[in-house]
Every structure is written in C-alpha cells, then in structure tokens.
Amino acid sequence: MSRLTIDKGLCILCGKCVEACPFDALELKDQVVVNENCRLCGICVKVCPVSALVIERGLSKTVDFDSYKDILVFAEQRGGRLSSVVLELIGKGRELADKLHQKLAVVIPGTNTESLVEKIKQYPVDTIYVYDHPELAYYRAETYTAVLEDLVKEVKPGILLVGATQVGRSLAPRLATRLKTGLTADCTILDVKPNGDLIQTRPAFGGNVMAQIITPKHRPQMATVRPKVMAPSALNTTYPTTVVLQEVKPTMLSSGISFLSIEPKPQETAITEAEVIIAVGRGLKKADDLILIESLAKELGGMVAVTRPLVEAGWCSYTKQIGLSGRTVRPKLIIACGISGAIQFVAGMSSSDVIFAINKDPDAPIFGVAHYGLIGDFYEILPALVNELKSSANL
C-alpha cells in the first residue's frame, strides 16, 4: 500500500500542488489535505518548491482486515438481460460464503432493475444492492467504477467477484486500482482459507502451470472468472433476500463518454451456449472439409468449433475457437475430431459433460480427458456416422 504524505514543517502553503493536481485530490485549508481522489500520480511532488510532499511506497497491511467480510458479486447486465456468468458467480460466492460463515451480496447497477432483482431473488443471495438510474442503463467505465467504489467503501466486502467478460475486464482493473487492492484475472478455481484469504487459481505460462495467488495484504480480494468455468447456482426461491436501494449520487454519473445510439450487432449463437459441439483441429486437411464437420453438427443439432491453428489459418472465425485464448465451453456433448488435446485447448472444454474423441494417434493426450475415444481417421468415421444418424432418423 502506498500513500502521499505532506510534511507540515516544510509546507509553505503556496498552493502549487493544489493547482497542479489533475484529480482535485488536494485541498488548501489551514494545511494541505489529501482526499480519496488521490491516484498517486506524483505531479504534486514534482511541482512542490520545498519538497514537502512525498509518496511513501510499499507500506504493508494498513487495512483493517476485521472490518472486511462477506462476498460481493457484480451483476453484469446488458439492456436489462443478466449475463449468465452472474449465476455462476453466485454459485461459487454462496459456496465461499458458507465456508466462511459469511453472507453473499449482489450489486446491480442499471435502470428499471425490477426484473433483474426478481431474477436474482430466485437464488440463495442474502442481500441485493441496487443502483437504479437511467444513466446506468449501459456500462460506462467511469460510472460503474464509481458505483462499485461507493458500495465497496460502504459495505467493505472481503471478496469481490466479477465475470471475465468484456465489461468485467474493463471494470475490474479500474476498480482494483481505485481501491488500491489486488486483482487476479481469469480464475478457473476459487477457494478460501479459514482466515478468509481467497485462493485464486489460474493458468499461467501459457497454461503450463496452474498458479495459486492470494492477496494477503489488501482488501477486498478481487477476482474475475471466465463464463462457463463454474457451475451456475441452484435455484432457491425460498431463500430470504434483502433488497437495498442505494442512492445514486450525481458525482457517480460524471463520464467523458456519452451514448449517441446503441446499434445491436447481428445475433450469432455463441459456442458457449451450445449443448452439442463438434470440434475439429489440425487433422482437417483443408478449409472446404469443414462441411464434413458441419454435416455432423447439423444431424446432432450442434455447433462447429475449432482449435487455434484453424483460426490462425483463417479457416474459421476466432469466435469459434475453444481454449485458453479462445472460449470456454461446457456442452452436454463435445466430439473432438483430429485434435491432439494440448493443455491450452483442454483448458477450454474439460468441464463438458461428455467428451468423445476421434484421433488416429492412440497416444494423443485428448484420450486422457475423453470419456469415450475412437482410434481412427475421422474422414472415414464421420460420413459413416452421419449416414447412420440419417437412416435412424428415417426409421
């Protein structure tokens, strides 16, 4: 933890630091006072003619740990629709809260939030904090950060969980900087020690090791979690939930971004939502052969997905890539054709209910994660399978 200190003995109250501060973090009273806007940018230190200001770096454990408890989940919504990762965070948050004998809260920034509140009330959440204002209808980094900062400073959660979505990846680092705390991105496993330390596990070094990270000196402990990595919470419609309407202060709404219009992108079903996936890898000889994979996907009502080499070859959109640098999927069935099973691919699909692998190489690592395996050439197996499915459909 770092902080700005002012030596009153040296300070000549010239006000140069106050004028120079771009964040209005300094006030000239009978002495210079630092407020919570300070970002430790150091401009005031540079302009002070008598070197009265100093940034003290690396102060340890200035946080009163006992005042931070409970788990808080950020409820991301877009146009009033709750992001699916929120239910996954509620599931994990409930588990962690129960282990620590603490409470689970959810914060919703948005507008016309009634249906969102009703939806979240169907899950085992202790408290829902609502910031409802038309200016919060859509995510803007400044406004949402201000809202979350306000709540964290008020309720002091020990743990704050955010989805590793586009919004979450923008919000969480900004908020962590504002709160001067640590953030672990893209966690795949979360657990807690009895003392409340969050054990945050995530792949590191290209997925070759699983790093365990803790935040021992700061609070709240912040983590983002990719969608589909964790199981969604079970419904609990009788769980007693308190709803707290929070005041939206005008200062929270200041933003350099204004919405001129919202243009929805053409809707494409994401592979993360598919219940059946036919995935193909470098065993595919040419882009045109994807038709073989598509024909099986069509018979099974599934979607086609690929490994990274096929995206790099320009044969398929990056939105279809499964893995560490692609999407994480959790379908009921995934058929992996001509895929070796590199750790970076497996990281994105190992939680699938049923994994079926087809590979020519009996030693391919994919057989280590597959529930069922066929050693053979998928160019021969898939047409036979498609014919079989077609003829059984005609029976």
Ligand SMILES: Cc1cc2nc3c(=O)[nH]c(=O)nc-3n(C[C@H](O)[C@H](O)[C@H](O)COP(=O)(O)OP(=O)(O)OC[C@H]3O[C@@H](n4cnc5c(N)ncnc54)[C@H](O)[C@@H]3O)c2cc1C
């Ligand atoms: C930082 C980092 C991030 C990465 N992120 C990702 C990621 O998100 N997703 C990803 O997929 N990769 C990712 N990779 C790449 C990853 O390491 C592998 O290189 C990649 O997954 C291999 O893809 P593949 O299985 O299609 O190809 P290969 O490893 O070449 O395997 C091809 C397989 O096809 C089999 N085969 C060939 N022909 C046939 C046939 N006719 N019938 C049956 N089997 C056949 C072969 O026996 C072989 O096992 C990443 C790498 C790094 C370093």
